[in-house]
Amino acid sequence: MRIAAEIRSRLEAAFEPSRLEIVDNSESHRGHAGHREGGESHFKVLIRAAAFKEMSRMERHRAVHAALGDDLVGRIHALALDVAG
Numbered sequence: 001m002r003i004a005a006e007i008r009s010r011l012e013a014a015f016e017p018s019r020l021e022i023v024d025n026s027e028s029h030r031g032h033a034g035h036r037e038g039g040e041s042h043f044k045v046l047i048r049a050a051a052f053k054e055m056s057r058m059e060r061h062r063a064v065h066a067a068l069g070d071d072l073v074g075r076i077h078a079l080a081l082d083v084a085g
Helices: 003-015 057-068
Strands: 019-024 042-048 078-084
Touching: 003 019, 003 042, 003 057, 057 078
Parallel strands: 042 078
Antiparallel strands: 019 042
16 A cells, blocks of 8 residues: 555544645655655645644644554655644
8 A cells, every 4th residue: 555545544544534635745855865766755744633623733743643653654754744623
């Protein structure tokens, strides 16, 4: 399974988001650290879910990382998050 699809699957299962956008920005980082041919090294994730409503920004980011799991996060060089309730 491609990394973007794994991100989507895990975040949908964990948070039932009302909005979820996953953008692979890898190509814009060509020549920079962590870039891989074929992409899937740099992502931007926008997620909106009721589960985040009472969480601080730090708690939201920790929850997303926990839902993705160390195995998946370890395969991503950069992950930009826009998380809100």
